[in-house]
Amino acid sequence: MVTLQNSDLLKTQCLVGEGWVDAEDGSTIEVTNPFNGEVLGSIPSLSQSQIEKAVADSEQAQISWAAKTAAERATLLHKWADLIDENREDLAVLMTAEQGKPLKESRGEITYANSFIRWFAEEGKRVYGDVIPSTKLTQRITVLKQPVGVCAAITPWNFPSAMITRKAAPALAAGCTMIVKPATETPFSALALGELAIQAGIPKGVLQIVTGKSSIVGGVLTSDKRVHKLSFTGSTEVGRTLMAQCAPTIKKLSLELGGNAPFIVFDDADLEKAADGLITAKYRNAGQTCVCANRIYVQDTIKDEFLKIFLKKVAELSVGDGLKEGVDIGPLINQGALQKVTALLQDALNKGANLLAGGDVNDVSELTMNPTVISDITADMDIAHEEIFGPITTIFTFSDEAEVIKHANDTIYGLAAYFYSNDLARSWRACEGLDYGMVGQNTGILSTEVAPFGGVKQSGFGREGSKYGIDEYITIKYWAQELG
Ligand SMILES: NC(=O)c1ccc[n+]([C@@H]2O[C@H](COP(=O)([O-])OP(=O)(O)OC[C@H]3O[C@@H](n4cnc5c(N)ncnc54)[C@H](O)[C@@H]3O)[C@@H](O)[C@H]2O)c1
Ligand SMILES: O=C[C@H](O)CS(=O)(=O)O
Secondary structure, three states: OOOOOOHHHOOOOEEEOOEEEOOOOOOEEEEEOOOOOOEEEEEEOOOHHHHHHHHHHHHHHHHHHHHOOHHHHHHHHHHHHHHHHHOHHHHHHHHHHHHOOOHHHHHHHHHHHHHHHHHHHHHHHHOOOEEEOOOOOOEEEEEEEEEOOEEEEEOOOOOOOHHHHHHHHHHHHHOOEEEEEOOOOOHHHHHHHHHHHHHHOOOOOOEEEOOOOHHHHHHHHHHOOOEEEEEEEOOHHHHHHHHHHHHHHOOEEEEEOOOOEEEEEOOOOOHHHHHHHHHHHHHHHHHOOOOOEEEEEEEHHHHHHHHHHHHHHHHOOOEOOOOOOOOOEOOOOOHHHHHHHHHHHHHHHHOOOEEEEOOOEOOOOOOOEOOEEEEOOOOOOHHHOOOOOOOEEEEEEEOOHHHHHHHHHOOOOOOEEEEEOOOHHHHHHHHHHOOOOEEEEOOOOOOOOOOOEOOOHHHEEOOEOOOOHHHHHEEEEEEEEEOO
16 A cells, blocks of 8 residues: 555545546456555546546536636636645655656656646636738627637556646646546546645536546547547557547547657767766656657767766666665566567567666566666667667667768657757757757756647647647637628
């Protein structure tokens, strides 16, 4: 079990329009701690009719929620954020227990998740329309911006809180209501956020958190014509499925999908900073983030010097139970994840990659993989093309700038890319040449609520955070008035 200061935060029921409920047939899904396999509790597996009822309640609640002023909604959102701040340690402990990431990262995620609530509470007050000069003296043209209405969100396990508030905050600020289906691996973080939303005074039905079989919950949320928007964060494979399921009802979509980030170290880079940046970009959340450095391209003339610096830092990483202070790398989320990562590693080694560090499971737990580094990666290796989603650094070598940009872009994904260089002209060539939604220069982390987060190509579309994020939950209405 997990020990919390505020026991109200461990919710084992779903939050729907009528309040906290069990599955009508009593069915449940167990939730385990990936570090030690301990059962933390269980959550309901709601029925199709319960999800349909949630949609009806969301539609009803949206009428009065949208009738509030943006300032009134902001007050409630800030109260929600205040309660999240007050319960940050408990929320972090709950997240580490169900997801495995180190406590310091969980604390950081709660702060990051809360930043979206604070940001969009204020952005909701700036949903401005337009008055357009008409071509006729007797006509007036006005552009109104209004909330989309009932929205749905389906979110991943790797950021159990931030991926929810990155959607719910702009939706609620805009006057929409939202039904969230969190990953079944990490529901408690989502349900705790729901509890605090209710405590903040956000009316029942405005934010609902539902759990159950993905096919049942997702089947309703993607097909019900009363749901006007789906925001999905997860794998590209599932994104394709959900996009197709939403097509018959022409839903507004945001898709934040998979990544395959290149990380380029040019010969003019500060190698110490590049090594630090790569540690962050590769090993955060045990490599289980959509923006993790997946392919590391090091210019041949500085490769040996860079590897010497980097491998020293890798050796200093601490692997263990995320609930223990000082741990840098926790477990992978489940056996399937470990098997996928291990298979990618073995395939690379079988095809000639060199093992420079790690390569095995740490005996502290069945799912904790030691930080691993392999070099001499070639295009015939699966790891050169697939999203690794594990703590494996793959080192490629290059000589020519144009060549590396071409290789960096040779993927179906287009989420994040990174490069280290201090040359002005090269920086512009690299940033403009990299076909990605986000580019980090001389940094290994892009997470901030003030900038537009999202991808191109098969990493999806739509943007979250920034002044752009609220547009995903807004419709534009053009009003022509003939006064003559
Ligand atoms: N672009 C981003 O912002 C971003 C952020 C985090 C994770 N991701 C991506 O997510 C993936 C890892 O997360 P994951 O394993 O949870 O992804 P996933 O796609 O397996 O699952 C994501 C969510 O979708 C649900 N789901 C799965 N199949 C479904 C279906 N048929 N119908 C309805 N819902 C369904 C899951 O239960 C979960 O809630 C990686 O590819 C990662 O790159 C992307
Ligand atoms: O994995 C997905 C997250 O969006 C990464 S980040 O924390 O937003 O950078």
